[in-house]
Amino acid sequence: MDMVGISLREALKGGGCPICRLVEKFEDEEIETILYEHPNDPEVRKKFREGLGLCPHHAWKILHKALSNPLLGPLGVAVIYEDVLRHYLENPEESRPGECFLCRLVEGKERATVEAFAERLEDLLDEYQRSPSVLCRRHYQMLLRAVEREKPELAARLREIQREKLRKLDELMRAFIDSFDYRAERPATKEERESLRVGLEALVGRPFGRSESEGERKRKWGRWRLR
Ligand SMILES: [Zn+2]
Ligand SMILES: [Zn+2]
Known part of the structure; x- marks a missing residue:
């Protein structure tokens, strides 16, 4: 069996939903990469600004991960979110949440x-x-x-x-x-x-974040706010 098959097979051993477990692991790794490598990366900052700090699930998960890891701590998250806050302060009118790139x-x-x-x-x-x-x-x-x-x-x-x-x-x-x-x-x-x-x-399922479907977005925000 190929590598993907092997990772699926591994996931079956852990109990719970194997697909949830693999997706959740991916989400954890993506967040760790951001925190370890990219708090000052302009591309990453842009994505955070566009999503106005991301969806609540991912924003809180990022903070939680940083604070529960002694090698990380709050500095990286503070750098990212100070930048988002400043952007919001400077553009209060045009600021509305875009899509959360981690959800996508x-x-x-x-x-x-x-x-x-x-x-x-x-x-x-x-x-x-x-x-x-x-x-x-x-x-x-x-x-x-x-x-x-x-x-x-x-x-x-x-x-x-x-x-x-x-x-x-x-x-x-x-x-x-x-x-x-x-x-x-x-x-x-x-x-x-x-x-x-x-x-x-x-x-x-497991609590990982994902984009809302078109229907979910409409129900929540109304058609006029869709982009
Ligand atoms: Zn699942
Ligand atoms: Zn999200």
Whole structure:
């Protein structure tokens, strides 16, 4: 299997949604690169200015990452955001949030990861079945759409496997809840304790940022503000 296939295979070992995990890792690495290498890079500053400091998800994630890493600290983020603030002060009228470039990057990575998974699904499906991974609802549907038309049998198998995984997950969550009963005969197992996180991830995915779709933007900002 090629390098992309190998990284997908690796992601299946970690539990949770393998696509979310890969996209989230990409997002983390992009943010680290900005913080380590580019606080003074004019191109990067321009992107921050255009997005008026980026979307809330990415702005706070950048700050959090910088503050939780002793090798980084607040200086780089302060340099970037002082520049955005000054730009906003100097142009209060024309300033309105443009697109967040990190959202755009992450969205591209998400699409590419789903496509890569879909192209290799025949080779990966057995492994997915055996693995502790559970695709989140969003990525399961994206994957299904990608293979449904040309490989209906493969899609049917994926559906079946996903359903079985969710059923098992539900069982584990119920056992976890039961373990709080004072009549419970045993404490919850590790798998049962982890089922809450895995269940949440299966429903809503990991919290990485991505661009809003056209429909989402319209609902939020109204048509007149679209660019
Ligand atoms: Zn996912
Ligand atoms: Zn963003």
